Amino acid sequence: MAIEITDQNFKELVLESDKPVVVDFWAEWCGPCRMVGPTIEEISGEYEGRAVVGKLDVDSNQEYASKYGVRNIPTVLVFKGGEVVDKHVGVVPKSVYTSSIDTQL
Template sequence: MALLELDNTNFEAEVLKSSEPVLVDFWAPWCGPCRMIAPLVEELAGDNEGKAKVAKLNIDDSSNLAEQYRVSSIPTLMVFMNGEPVETFVGPQPKAKLQQAIDAARV
């Protein structure tokens, strides 16, 4: 599974109704730290194929979702399970820390 691109049209189906954990990277193209962690997020997508979803949501294109989840600083990474955010990270994070949060949501 490739990295999912989220927007207003598919967020509910891909994240809120997902039966598996979903890591959502709230980002924007003009955000330097967002671009810096992009390869790490792509690695997580590959590492978790078949076990969890990893997705990106451009806050410029879906500002209502960023507002709904109170994203005030980017990158913000949220792990969702059963339609609810269970873990939130603000700023660049180590890959191991994000993987640990995905694994914890899967239990």
């Protein structure tokens, strides 16, 4: 299951991770976010132990959404070594996300 990422734990879970990290920036009211959600959950299970996969609710956690210029949701950022290495805005196929992760493994 995807972990909950917040402004409070972002540095520890994302920026200081020794594994690739996928962060789904989303909101409860966002229809396309609900379409991406199950895909993120699937990826979380498939990459368990190899990558960190989490969701950040932009309504409750605006600091990092603002810092990374997230203006449209869903936005999925892929981090490696604390840096953004890939970005996907809107609904994209699962293979796009997994390809981004595989590149970083």
